Amino acid sequence: MNALLRSLLVLLILVCIAIVLAGRLNLDHRLDAFLPPPASDEQTLVTDQLGAGPGSRMLFAAISGGPEEQLVQATRELAGQWQTLPGVERVDTGEWSPDETTLDRLMALRFVLVDDIDARLEADRLADSLRTRLSEMAFAGRRAEQLVRRDPLGLVPEIAGQLGDRRQVDSYDDIWFDPQQERTMMVVVATAPPFDIEAQSQLIGQLHASFDAVEAASGLDLTLAGTPVISVDAAARAQRNATWLSAIGSAFLMLVLLAAWRSPTLVIAGAIPLAAAAVCALAVLTLLFDQVHALTLAFGFTLLGVALDYPVHLFGHSGSHRLADAARTIRRPLVLGALSTVIAYLAIFASPSPGLSQLGAASAAGLAAAALTALMVLPRLSLPNPPPTRPLPRWLPYWPWLPLIATILGLGALTMQGESRWSHDLSRLSPTDPALIAQEADLRQRVGGDELRYLMAISGEDLEQVLQATEETVGALEHARQSQWIDDWRAVTELVPSRATQASRRAGWPDDDELRQRLMDASEQFRGNAFDPFLDDLTALDDQLPVTPDSWAGTRLEHAVDSLLEQHDGRWRSLIIPVGLDHPGELADWLIEHDSPARLVDLMHTAESMVAEYRREVLVSLAIAVALIIAVLLIRLRALGPAARAVTPPLAAVICTAAVMAQFDGGLTIVHLIGLLLAGGIGLDFALFSLALTDSAQRRDRTNRSIGLCALSTGGVFLILGQSSIGLLNMLGQTVATGILLSLIFTWMTQPKCPPTPTSPR
Amino acid sequence: MLAAANPSNATDTPDLDRLLEGLAAAGTSELSFREERRSDLLEQPLVVSGTLHHDGDGRLVRRITEPSAETNILTERHVEIRQPDGRRNRFSLRRAPELAVLRSALLGLLDGDRTALEQDFELTLEPGKDESKQWQLHLEPRHRDDDMPVDHLLIHFSQDRIVRFVLQLTDGETIETEIEPTP
Numbered sequence: 001m002n003a004l005l006r007s008l009l010v011l012l013i014l015v016c017i018a019i020v021l022a023g024r025l026n027l028d029h030r031l032d033a034f035l036p037p038p039a040s041d042e043q044t045l046v047t048d049q050l051g052a053g054p055g056s057r058m059l060f061a062a063i064s065g066g067p068e069e070q071l072v073q074a075t076r077e078l079a080g081q082w083q084t085l086p087g088v089e090r091v092d093t094g095e096w097s098p099d100e101t102t103l104d105r106l107m108a109l110r111f112v113l114v115d116d117i118d119a120r121l122e123a124d125r126l127a128d129s130l131r132t133r134l135s136e137m138a139f140a141g142r143r144a145e146q147l148v149r150r151d152p153l154g155l156v157p158e159i160a161g162q163l164g165d166r167r168q169v170d171s172y173d174d175i176w177f178d179p180q181q182e183r184t185m186m187v188v189v190a191t192a193p194p195f196d197i198e199a200q201s202q203l204i205g206q207l208h209a210s211f212d213a214v215e216a217a218s219g220l221d222l223t224l225a226g227t228p229v230i231s232v233d234a235a236a237r238a239q240r241n242a243t244w245l246s247a248i249g250s251a252f253l254m255l256v257l258l259a260a261w262r263s264p265t266l267v268i269a270g271a272i273p274l275a276a277a278a279v280c281a282l283a284v285l286t287l288l289f290d291q292v293h294a295l296t297l298a299f300g301f302t303l304l305g306v307a308l309d310y311p312v313h314l315f316g317h318s319g320s321h322r323l324a325d326a327a328r329t330i331r332r333p334l335v336l337g338a339l340s341t342v343i344a345y346l347a348i349f350a351s352p353s354p355g356l357s358q359l360g361a362a363s364a365a366g367l368a369a370a371a372l373t374a375l376m377v378l379p380r381l382s383l384p385n386p387p388p389t390r391p392l393p394r395w396l397p398y399w400p401w402l403p404l405i406a407t408i409l410g411l412g413a414l415t416m417q418g419e420s421r422w423s424h425d426l427s428r429l430s431p432t433d434p435a436l437i438a439q440e441a442d443l444r445q446r447v448g449g450d451e452l453r454y455l456m457a458i459s460g461e462d463l464e465q466v467l468q469a470t471e472e473t474v475g476a477l478e479h480a481r482q483s484q485w486i487d488d489w490r491a492v493t494e495l496v497p498s499r500a501t502q503a504s505r506r507a508g509w510p511d512d513d514e515l516r517q518r519l520m521d522a523s524e525q526f527r528g529n530a531f532d533p534f535l536d537d538l539t540a541l542d543d544q545l546p547v548t549p550d551s552w553a554g555t556r557l558e559h560a561v562d563s564l565l566e567q568h569d570g571r572w573r574s575l576i577i578p579v580g581l582d583h584p585g586e587l588a589d590w591l592i593e594h595d596s597p598a599r600l601v602d603l604m605h606t607a608e609s610m611v612a613e614y615r616r617e618v619l620v621s622l623a624i625a626v627a628l629i630i631a632v633l634l635i636r637l638r639a640l641g642p643a644a645r646a647v648t649p650p651l652a653a654v655i656c657t658a659a660v661m662a663q664f665d666g667g668l669t670i671v672h673l674i675g676l677l678l679a680g681g682i683g684l685d686f687a688l689f690s691l692a693l694t695d696s697a698q699r700r701d702r703t704n705r706s707i708g709l710c711a712l713s714t715g716g717v718f719l720i721l722g723q724s725s726i727g728l729l730n731m732l733g734q735t736v737a738t739g740i741l742l743s744l745i746f747t748w749m750t751q752p753k754c755p756p757t758p759t760s761p762r
Numbered sequence: 763m764l765a766a767a768n769p770s771n772a773t774d775t776p777d778l779d780r781l782l783e784g785l786a787a788a789g790t791s792e793l794s795f796r797e798e799r800r801s802d803l804l805e806q807p808l809v810v811s812g813t814l815h816h817d818g819d820g821r822l823v824r825r826i827t828e829p830s831a832e833t834n835i836l837t838e839r840h841v842e843i844r845q846p847d848g849r850r851n852r853f854s855l856r857r858a859p860e861l862a863v864l865r866s867a868l869l870g871l872l873d874g875d876r877t878a879l880e881q882d883f884e885l886t887l888e889p890g891k892d893e894s895k896q897w898q899l900h901l902e903p904r905h906r907d908d909d910m911p912v913d914h915l916l917i918h919f920s921q922d923r924i925v926r927f928v929l930q931l932t933d934g935e936t937i938e939t940e941i942e943p944t945p
Contacts, residue, residue: 069839072854134829137801138810139843139858142935145803530803 003383007269010381014275021282026291039613042599042606045457045573057089057190059226060443061207064183066220072175074217075184081210082188087203089559092187094176102555103156109551110155111541112497117508120153121515126522129153134525150533152519152526162494163557183223185443189559190228197235200228225439233436241726249717253308256713261315261386269383270311276373277307277366284365289358296358299674302732303363305717306341306682307370309710310334313689314374315386316706319698323379331375333688336636338371340629340688341681347625348677351617359674389705396748403652403746410655414662421658422615423667424608454584456489456576456591456598463549466565466572467498469597473576476596485587487580492564495557496549512539611670618673625677626651629684637691646691649746650683657739661731671731679739682714686747694751704751707744715740778887779876781897784922786874791815793924795824797939813944816872822865836865860929860937863912867901871917871924883915896920 038044063071063078079091106113119125133152136144151157176185188207192199204224211222257267281300285292313334318326342364349360414421456473460466470493480486497505509515512535519531545551549565552558564575576598581587588600633643654676662668686707694700715737722733792815798807812826824834833844841861842852855862863882870879879885883901890896897919903912911931918926929937 069854131830134808135826135832137803137808138797138799138826138829139834141799141860141931141937142801142933145801148803525804525806525808527803527805 003381004265004268006381007265007272007383010377011268011272011275014272014279018275018278018282021279021286024286025282025297027293027297038610041457041459042601043610045455045601045603045606056227057193059188059190059204059207059224059228060440061186061188062178062183062223062225062443063186063211063217064221064223068177068181070216071177071184071220074214074220075175075186077214077216078211079186081214082186082207085203085206085210087191087199087206089189089191090556091189093184099556102557105552105555105557106156106159107150107537108544109547110151110159111509111538112502112505112544112547113159113495114155115501115505117505121510121518123518123522126153126518130519130523130526134523149531150537152531152534159494163560188226191559192228197232201232201235204229204232223439223443225436225443227440230436230440237726241724241729245721245724245729249720252720253713253717256709256716257312260709263384263386265384266311266315266386269378269381270308270315272378273310273370273373274304274307276377277304277370280369281362281366284361285358288361289354292358293355296355296362299359299732300362300366302721303345303359303674303678304366304370305714306678306685307367307374308714309682309685310338310370310374311378312710312713313685313706314378315383316709317693317699317702318385319702320385320388323383323385327375327379329693330689333685333692334371334375336633337681337685337688338367340632340684342368343628343632344622344625344677344681347621347628348618351621353614353617356618356621389701394753396745398751398753399749400752402749403648406656406742406746407648407652410652410659413659414655417659417662421662421668422612423669424611453602453604454578454581455601455603456578457573457601458576458598459571459573461571463567463572464499466574467493467496468500470574470576471498471501473591473596473598476591476594477576480587480590483583483586485581485583485590486578489579490564490577492549492561492574495552495561496547496565499546502546506541509538509541512536615668615670615673618670622673622677642691645750646684646687649687649690649750650680650743652746653683653739653742654680656742657735660738661735665731665734669731671728672735675732675735676739679736679743682710682736682740683743683747686710686743690747690751700751704748707747711740711744715744778885778899781887781899781919781922782871782874782876784874785871785924792944793941794944795939795941797937799937800935814868816869820869822869834861836861859910860912860931863901863903863915864927864929867915867917867927868924871899890918890920 063075066074075093079093082088083091114120120129130152132154133144133148137148147156177183178185190200190203192203207224208222211217254267257270258264261267261270281304285296313330314323314326317330345360345364345367347360349357349364351357351360458466458469458473460469470491474489474491474493477486477489481488493501510518515538516528516531516535519526520528549561552561564577566573578587578600584600584602588602590596591598591600630643630647633646634640637643637646657679658668658672658676661672665672689703689707693703718733718736718740720733721729722735722737724730724733792813794813795811797810799810800807809828810826811828812824814822814824817823820838822836824836826832826834831846835842835844836855838855840852840854841858842850844850855865866882867879870876870882876885879901882905883903886900886902888898888900890898899917899919901915901917903910903914911933913930913932916928916930917924918928923943924941926941927939929939931937
């Protein structure tokens, strides 16, 4: 079997193993899995809301292109169909008309869901209520009679009105319309979180399919917007972009290596260490972790790109000798470089963030495998030597002081930038289409939807205490409303009052005889027995079970309760969602000053502070890694001078790259830090090879060619990646490409001149 | 308002065209109405009273004063309910088909538009049952489906003005409305 076939066979086996291992991975798409565990109740709230909060699960739908009647009919039919889809929690069209089950439940529980019972039953109020019932009968005739008999005080419409959205939106036939009356609007709340791309994509497809199938919607247009739409689009764009750029990058890499080695066999063999790295990385992930974060795979395979440098060094130093000899020659700097990088990744493995921990473990295992494969497997494949090359001219001056000066300048620049060296803009990490964002903002504003940036949270171990604390906070919010800090709010106690409140309300209702008399006194127009069904319900009130969160199971209000009240690890948490909050600072201060059990949580601010804290942790991990690497180098090189010459160029490159990206790329993010880690690892390899293998003109030439080829191939691929419109890829690509270029320059410019080759005396 | 044309003689042959001309000649003006609806819930019929007028833009406006104040604006396709506190709500007239029938009939009569009336109703003009009501016009909706609760509308005239109309619903309910010009 010739070398090409042997190499192909080995590569194929590794790829097959990698595919099998990848298939066994249990992927986790949750965003919060890549963050460190939350350290406070506020941070827990942020990760929960980011993951599955109602605001992030809202889609906005607009139907246009027809007369009002057609739009209304199409909207009603479509809403009915969408409500039955498994991925839909609820559909709001403006008309909050409960279904039969929900209406029955509201009717059954209405007596304990309303307050101010004494005031309601005052003579004037009763008379008003009954006059309103008469108006309803005047309009709807006998159609209204059944409801009037059972609910003369209009409790159910009142409760329904409170539960419906507090939106001041134009409506026609109880369907939301935009002010121009050209579009109807709906809000669809999905059950799946926005990062469950597959589920959201499926749902969006089903929504469109339903629309196409509705006859009433013939000739009309459907527009969908919202966080799930943006997420699905971003994922699709990321995939298209990544696929396209990966194809270009891979083609570029193959062309460079083919041009350098002029041998398809060597190109294929050169991929074996990378394949081995992938297999080991996937094996470690499968063995050590129950679930693997999707971003770990994306970043991990990027970081493993440095594994391509190992065969470049091996083939570059072979000359006319066997590969086994070349392996012995490069073993020391290669192992030292790989070991240093592995140490850095092990420091990342120790991170409390599950995503980063996985990244560290996978990268450390992968790089170790790649180094061993390059040194021990490739020489046994009887590969041909690459073609001989001509000596490289030295075209850069020898400036050994340059990295030190650059380090000082870089540190100075970073210091002067202050806090602006860091970016807190989380949206940079996501490949979003500005048009979709604008569309989402337009429709959200038109249906009066609030940005769910602020929440009030109350937690405790006892449900009754949590509910009572919620009611206390809601009572206190009246002050905020009167002060015009807030328009309204939603709280679970509208549907699940505390037992104490329920008992108080039950006791507040008079017995049926007394109420019958009051009703008759309030309106002489109604017959004495007109409200018998209502009074029968009142009589049964004492035997009724208390309202609990489970009371709404099976109704349209079940999810409303679940989104505002949850139990986790034995603790209950109740949320109060503010509506029209214009003065968050004043409200937050007032809640604290009055010892309110609730705190106003700014989700955005808390998320940003979590990211900042996370960044600090990553920096600490990296600082420990750098210290360990320096220690290893000192031990292996046994002198401070060589260790410093090894560390200085890559360190200078990393610091200068950080300063450049902080200044010109809008501040550093965690993605930049990961890119700097990779660039530092590659730069350290350059420096170690330069230190170890430039003691003769021939070795220097081979080393510089290898380093140059590594810089061109790896740096070129990341430069291509850096052209992506997707924030993650753009930041990572540009950071690594810049770091590699600077590492190359600093390494070459700190190489001393070779001693002249001794000549034989005549 | 509905100014009398030449005084009509109860024994004259009914002439729908002349009647409609007389109504149209009066121009648009405000009418007071008093409507009665019977219900098993009520001791006495429910009285709804107020004023109504044709605003000239194809809208019939009912300003209700009893049982409580509100304004209903009936257009060709929808009814808008305006409350004194500024709240508004609009519905398709399909949800109140009896109001749709009333609107079509009254506007057709007040405009004297026989063509429009015959498009929506089968018309039968008969002498009135008593002297105070000279003529009665029987209007039966042409477009009947399951959602049409109106069996017929009977409009009574005297001295070339509408004095009463009775809306007979298919479920047996009768809505009687007395009309007189607003002073």
